[in-house]
Amino acid sequence: MRVLHTPTRLGAALLAAAALHGAPAAAADEPGWTAAPAAGRPGTPRPYFYLAGAAGAVLEDRLTLANPGDRERTLTLRGADAYNTPDGALAVRPAGEGAAVAADAGSGAGSWISFGAAATVKVPPHTRAVVPFTVTVPPAAAPGDHPAAVVATEAGHEAAVRVHLRVGGPTLAALTVEDVAVHGSGSSAVIRYALVNRGNVAVAPELAVRAEGRFGEAPGRAAHAVPVELLPGRRVELSEPWPGAPALDRVDLTLTATAPGAAPATARATAWLLPGGTAARLGTGLLALGTLAMAALLLVRTRRTRRERSPEPPATAAAPAPEPELTGASR
Template sequence: MPVLHIPGSVRRLCLALLAAALLFGSVAGAAADEPGWTAEPAAGGAAAARPSFYLAGPAGTVLEDRLALTNTSDRERTVTLRGADAYNTAGGAFAVRPGQESAGAGSWISFGAAATVKVPPRTRAVVPFTVTLPPAALPGDHPAAVVATEDGREVGVRVDLRVGGPTLAALTVEDVSVRGKGAAAVVAYTLVNRGNVALAPELALRAEGLFGEVPGRTARALPVELLPGQRVSLTEPWPGAPVLDDVALTLTVTAPGAAPATATASAWFVPWGLAARTGAGLLGLGGVTAAALLLVRSRRSRREPPAYEEPVPAGSRAPEHELTGASR
């Protein structure tokens, strides 16, 4: 079979072209993975960038702000804008509701004729919007968001709305229980925001066992912002849980401006594996003891003669009678 000989210069050129092709493919793939556009609060003049919107006013007023859409790609983008209600997920995360389910603060947000925006390539567009606070809006915080959608991709920008009037910070802790054991033990509980302002709660855990205080958890900030009227279910790691004890737990939750909330629970810690082995051992020991007692009794019954009554002379024996009727 003939062998094809390729000059070294040609081989080097081929390798260079292959490397360039691979590099171009990786760059193109990375560019394809990029979202191509962003949405954020528009900065006014020399003001610093804002992570979210904050708007406040009395009920019945109209508030205004602006959203910045930046197209970083080489093609035109058509972005649809809407308002949405915000809420806590069961685990405490901040989330927004679909458009058809937003009947609260999200429905107060309007982009008017700019609900659909075409953004040219490499262009930044600033879109104004209004927030109309209803005359009957209740005082306090009303979390919402501005949602931008394009080709199935959604970007939400948080909107913190506060309606003027009296505010109340209040929360409760409920449904306390212990899951797991040892270093893997966790305390499960539910937090409920019963006020009308968002809360940043802190939690402390105190435990008292049969033999004194058990290591708990000092107060620490929880990684959740509890929105008004929301309920979240959380767990707290408890690495200091005992191995064998009957423990009374006290959870104390605090938040700025709110009265401390407490809840109690009890937990019985038993190393069931050791308990099962110990129980089996005790049962076995009891069986051996019972068998030994039976053996001793049987041996005694074989060695000891039966106890006889003193013999009675034949002549002095009382006659035997058959009882067939009434006594005389």
């Protein structure tokens, strides 16, 4: 899995190595050559490919490979699926992964890209090579965005450039926010949540946080951009600081996620916010109190049982009455 570098949000600017002039550097392990879309107009660099067409169409574009070094470069070119990693980063599938993995990455649009006989290109020193490629959209392709990339490789070094591909037809922007939880309290509080793209186009989400405590409304967070481009069908798990969280309160939290063209999505959660270590001390105190209460209850029950089982004292036997003396006997 190669993680793509995305200086901007929706649209993704440059995902890896850039053109020789005017574009940001790709990564710290710069391989000595660059890959970028061929300029649309003379002197106008493009940060990524944007292609659109109907199902069944064959689309064309060109990739520029620049070699500013002093030796020849031999580069291998391929198409790849682009997808979100669980933490929201954009990535492409490595070459040779099976269909099951590719299906998990999305629509398989990487397999629609072909460089034909130019899949291997030799670029002389101090030279640019412009390489054409085609995107053949299947007749049964679903409408919406199909994330992909073109990848150039040499000796283990890769540069991937985003292909933003849209198939014509009805589009739907929709997302949900799920699994809201709060960890910590006060200035160290962190909100964790998941975003899911339920539509067929990529979205740039925004998130707002509202909190209601037992002592009144607590500081939340106004709507702000989430630094993720969420691709169709993908789920990402995110977290963000909540510096205004109360240090001690029981809070009802409401998260509202929005995106252009999508209906607002909300999720709610209730959390106890306690100062650091308070939860542990409270739990220990409650455990000790419970232990004492149980011991007292057992003592009372034991004493009651003993009283109920004690035998009653035996009754005192009555003293025998003295026999009467006979009188009037003959002498």
